[in-house]
Amino acid sequence: MLVPVALRAEETRTVLTLADQPLRLIRGAAVYKAASGVAVQKDDILETEAAGAQVEAGADAIVALGPQSRVLVANLAADGKSPVELELLQGWAKVYAKGRRASVVTPALQVTVPTGSTIVHAGDGMDAVFAEEGEQQVARSGTTLKLAAEQYAGIDTSKPQPVVGRPPRAFVSAMPPAFRDHLARVPGVRNAGKVAPVKERDAAFADVNDWLASALPARRRFVARFKPRLADPDFRKQLDRALGQSPDWKPVLYPARRPDNGLF
Structure with missing residues (x-):
């Protein structure tokens, strides 16, 4: 029996399957609220508040986030073969990847998992992995x-x-309790991959300043991503004050003038 192409496409989506509270989703240069069932895209930034969340790219790639966590999804395709790549700015992430490589980058370290499960924490002066x-x-x-x-x-x-x-007591006690269990798929997610995130506004500088100032690999892509927001005078002013002299943003904010080669 042939399976319709549309059905196969839905089955291969990467989906936010668990969100006890809506997440903040930064997609492109806009801020959204995302609930369970929203499809997750490459370079999405997911930020939890008081509750955790889970994202699934099939049975072989599952990511859980703890409360007060901020992660950029550099790659989490539901194709069963491409690597899982996350950039964790703050908080907790647990990654299960079976038969595919996974990596988690924090401001201080990079974790590579050929296959298996890892728990990574970033922030408070101590980045750590179990x-x-x-x-x-x-x-x-x-x-x-x-x-x-x-x-x-x-x-x-x-x-x-x-x-x-061995993990110290402080690490174990601070770890989200849900991380003590093995990651498993969430059954019966309603409208998985079909729920639309709710746009709140274009991103303000306060929404992204920590990301723009970080040492994470995605920083190199942020110039093109957030350059359109320079049309907002307030965004431009705050970015100039914080990062105007940085190698990334100075050429954009203060482009060099071309020499006048005219004859007269």
């Missing part, structure tokens, strides 16, 4: 550590050497 299932790698400033399953690595941003071993 290799829940499968061997993993943690890279920082050109140095790479190998973690066996159930090992922990913590990077204190004020110290040169990471802490490696």
Whole structure:
């Protein structure tokens, strides 16, 4: 029996399957509210508030977010083969990837998971990872550590050497309780992939300033993404005050004048 093409397309969507409270979604240069059932796209920024959330790209790629967490979905395709790539600015993320590589980048470290499950935290001066299932790698400033399953690595941003071993009590107690369980698909998500996010407004500078000032890889793509917002005088003024002399934004805000090659 042939399956209609439209049905196959719906089945391969990446979907926000669990959101006890609507998330803040920054898509392009606009801010939305996203509830369970919204399809997640490449380069979406998801920000939780008091409750966590879960995003699924099929049974082999599941991402859970803790409360007060901010993540950019660099790649989370439901094709069963492409890598899972997240950039975690703040908070907690748990990633399960079976048979496909996953990576989570924070301001202080990069975690690579060939296959398995990892728990990553960013913020409060300590970025950390717990290799829940499968061997993993943690890279920082050109140095790479190998973690066996159930090992922990913590990077204190004020110290040169990471802490490696069993997860400390502070990490375990701060971890979202839901992360203690293995990630599983959420059954019976209503209108999965068909729910439209609700646009609230164009992004203000306060919505994105932490992202623009971060050292995450996506920063290089933010100039083209948020350049249209420079038409807003308030956005431009605040960006100029904060980042006007940065290598990323100075050429955009103050483009060099071309020399006058006229004969007269």
